[in-house]
Amino acid sequence: xxxxxxxxxxxxxxxxxxxxxxxxxxxxxxxxxxxxxxxxxxxxxxxxxxxxxxxxxxxxxxxxxxxxxxxxxxxxxxxxxxxxxxxxxxxxxxxxxxxxxxxxxxxxxxxxxxxxxxxxxxxxxxxxxxxxxxxxxxxxxxxxxxxxxxxxxxxxxxxxxxxxxxxxxxxxxxxxxxxxxxxxxxxxxxxxxxxxxxxxxxxxxxxxxxxxxxxxxxxxxxxxxxxxxxxxxxxxxxxxxxxxxxxxxxxxxxxxxxxxxxxxxxxxxxxxxxxxxxxxxxxxxxxxxxxxxxxxxxxxxxxxxxxxxxxxxxxxxxxxxxxxxxxxxxxxxxxxxxxxxxxxxxxxxxxxxxxxxxxxx
Numbered sequence: 449x450x451x452x453x454x455x456x457x458x459x460x461x462x463x464x465x466x467x468x469x470x471x472x473x474x475x476x477x478x479x480x481x482x483x484x485x486x487x488x489x490x491x492x493x494x495x496x497x498x499x500x501x502x503x504x505x506x507x508x509x510x511x512x513x514x515x516x517x518x519x520x521x522x523x524x525x526x527x528x529x530x531x532x533x534x535x536x537x538x539x540x541x542x543x544x545x546x547x548x549x550x551x552x553x554x555x556x557x558x559x560x561x562x563x564x565x566x567x568x569x570x571x572x573x574x575x576x577x578x579x580x581x582x583x584x585x586x587x588x589x590x591x592x593x594x595x596x597x598x599x600x601x602x603x604x605x606x607x608x609x610x611x612x613x614x615x616x617x618x619x620x621x622x623x624x625x626x627x628x629x630x631x632x633x634x635x636x637x638x639x640x641x642x643x644x645x646x647x648x649x650x651x652x653x654x655x656x657x658x659x660x661x662x663x664x665x666x667x668x669x670x671x672x673x674x675x676x677x678x679x680x681x682x683x684x685x686x687x688x689x690x691x692x693x694x695x696x697x698x699x700x701x702x703x704x705x706x707x708x709x710x711x712x713x714x715x716x717x718x719x720x721x722x723x724x725x726x727x728x729x730x731x732x733x734x735x736x737x738x739x740x741x742x743x744x745x746x747x748x749x750x751x752x753x754x755x756x757x758x759x760x761x762x763x764x765x766x767x768x769x770x771x772x773x774x775x776x777x778x779x780x781x782x783x784x785x786x787x788x789x790x791x792x793x794x795x796x797x798x799x800x801x802x803x804x805x806x807x808x809x
Contacts, residue, residue: 453479485515540636622646624732627778645700652682700725
């Protein structure tokens with residue numbers, strides 16, 4: 449425990465330069481997890497020796513499980529208390545997919561002991577050097593993926609910078625979508641995927657053919673509407689260049705204009721066939737479009753926007769999600785709904801027909 453604690457302290461303080469409170473917490477939880485794991489290992493008959501190799505499966509597996517629960521559980525609890533997210537979401541983010549990895553990587557410790565007992569320092573070199581190379585390759589790949597994600601986000605900002613009316617639109621949509629996903633109690637991985645897809649849902653509008661359409665006042669022509677509809681495909685094609693966005697995130701972006709009754713685009717999906725993330729983004733996108741000023745009309749307040757969502761529930765929107773948003777305090781807080789009656793602008797009643805079809809331009 450002392451050696452492990454000292455190592456954790458030095459690494460966090462002098463290598464990773466973490467704040468002191470995090471250094472002490474990480475050191476303490478690492479020592480706690482190590483101590484509890486060692487206690488269970490010894491109690492079940494596990495042996496430790498630098499001269500002979502003796503492996504017991506049950507003590508070893510219990511050691512790994514106890515260490516895993518103490519390590520990730522303590523972090524999840526503190527994250528939940530400090531950020532307000534549920535313990536379940538915090539656990540999902542930290543430990544849900546880590547157990548299999550920890551079990552597999554822990555077997556390297558057994559191999560390390562075996563090689564040291566048989567070959568001494570040469571045995572350590574045989575294992576440690578390849579592990580170092582693998583780690584470096586992993587870090588390089590992760591850095592490349594992060595840089596690509598940053599470039600996509602910069603493209604979103606560049607696209608929105610063309611038009612002051614859409615400035616900040618994607619960020620607000622991602623915040624609304626995140627709030628809805630959390631109220632649905634989706635897993636942490638799904639919540640993150642929804643947030644990323646919402647942030648990048650319109651990235652394809654960076655292409656030049658969409659610029660005049662975004663700035664146009666009044667209704668689009670039939671040809672212009674058909675061009676505008678292709679933005680979902682262009683957006684999906686752009687994000688697939690990042691490996692971490694292929695699959696669910698790409699599907700959410702492609703289908704975030706699919707109507708619940710099947711009348712949407714690009715593929716005419718119906719109901720539950722539409723990815724839940726796409727249904728969430730459609731509502732979040734529409735809320736922001738209705739509650740902000742656009743070249744072709746003024747903003748409405750949240751109460752009127754919700755009325756419009758309810759009017760089109762079951763046709764354009766998932767009715768269950770509309771009911772959730774109707775009662776969502778998080779959405780009201782984000783949009784400023786508590787004061788919406790004072791600052792919002794309701795649209796002309798004569799403009800309501802076809803309103804929902806045009807707000808998400």
